[in-house]
Amino acid sequence: MNQPTPLARIAPPAPQPGHAPTAARLNRRQKAAIIVRFLLNEGADVPLSDLPDVLQGTLTAQMGSMRYVDRTTLISVVTEFAAELEAMGLTFPHGMAGALSALDGRISPQTAARLRKEAGVRQFGDPWEQVRAADIADLVPIIQAESTEVAAVMLSKLDVARAADLLSRLPGDTARRVTFAVSQTDAVTPGAVDRIGLSLAAQLNDMPPTAFDDGPANRVGAILNSTSSALRDDVLTGLDAEDQAFAEQVRRAIFTFANIPGRVGPMDVPKIVREVDQSVLVIALGAASANDLGEVAEFILENMSRRLADAVREEIEERGRIKPKEGEEAMMQVVNGIRRLQASGEITLIQPEEAENDD
Incomplete structure (x- = not known):
């Protein structure tokens, strides 16, 4: 059952003939102070910080100048305020x-x-929210270009873990100067911190809008994910000759059937098996087992239920030889199923850097 609002819990008094509503004797500032005080007493969350500073100050001063309001006046003011709310159609x-x-x-x-x-x-509303949410790599050049005092304020406003990460990426002498400058920030005013935040947020946004959400390496990697392995290898060989660093970025962005053991967690295999039609899975695993991707097929089979794994193995034997093109298309469907699960947030792929560290 819905709980009545604070305004609804006041019953209007019986009308008194010849007695004018007491709310008529009050100005709008006094009425506003009464409504705010009433709502706060009832435990309502009143976001007064959303008001302009001038109005916050006026309201505070008005509340400070008032002492006592009788119940009849309170009910009259609340009733008038509720009527205005009900009459309001759009803001x-x-x-x-x-x-x-x-x-x-x-x-x-x-x-x-x-x-x-x-x-x-x-x-920016609170510019520091944007600064705290920025990539550490984007903050490093900014903090190096700013004065030591500004860098110290930025470091103080970041979460401890992110501040430590940022500090570790700075040259030793810069890190020492910034760390010492933190000890000098006690006298920094909130206004100065706000202005610094605005400046830093503006620098983070001082870049032309881009036409693509993903970087070039991710876009090329996504395209190569859906090509044949022969074409993919040929393109990567060409990229190695043109720009080896970019080619390496593309390789990290690529996710193929061969990458499954290194980037899919064993606990996620059952979800992948449910996402892909079993006939497709049989063709994909059968083709993988017949080629040099046998370890991928075994990884999937070992991490699904034993009963299903036995059934899939039997179907693979009954299926016999699988044409290379048919097998590659089935493996691509498995990869696409994994990508769909990743996009929906049902699974999280292990990043290449994490896999290398585990090794």
Whole structure:
């Protein structure tokens, strides 16, 4: 059963003939102070921090100047406020900043940036949220370009683990200077910290919008995932000759049937088996067993239920020889099934770096 709201728990008093509503004697500031005080007393979460600073100050001063309100006045003010709420059909965000926030993700980044610049609208709510969420690799060049004092404030605002990671990536002398500067941050004002956060967030966003969500290595890797192994090997050989570093990035982005033992956790194999039709799985594992991918087939078979594994082995024997093209298409379907599970968050692939460290 729904609990009544604080406003609904007050029963209106019996009307008194010839007695004007007491709320009429109050101005809007006093009424607002009464409503806020009532809601706070009822345990409601009133996000007053969303109000402009001027209004927060006015409301606080008004509450500080008031002493006592009788029950009749309280009920009259609450009833009037509830009536205004019920009569309200639609609200719009206040000002250009509110409008841009409401339309975030629905208008192009270029248009949003232009409108913010023209209106002089602050782009970031809490800029430190964006700084804390940024990749450490993006923060390293920024912290090296900033003054030691600014770097110390940034380090202090990051989570301990991320701050330690960032510090470990700095040259030794820079890390020592920044660490010492942290001891000098006691006198830094909240306003200064906010301005520093705005500057850092602006630097993180001071880059042209990109047309692609993924980097070039991931895009090439995704394409090569769906090609034949012969074409994939040929392309990678060509990339090695042109740009060996990029070719290595592409190899890390590629996930093929051969990568399954190194990048799929044994506990995730049953999910993969359920995702792929059993006839496809039989062809894929049969083709793998007949070629140099026998260890991949064994990895999958050993980590599914014994009963199902025995049934699949029998079907592989009955199936006999599998054409190479048919086997490769089946293996690709298994890989696509793994990719779907990864995209939906049902499984997490082991990154190549993690697999190398385990070795």
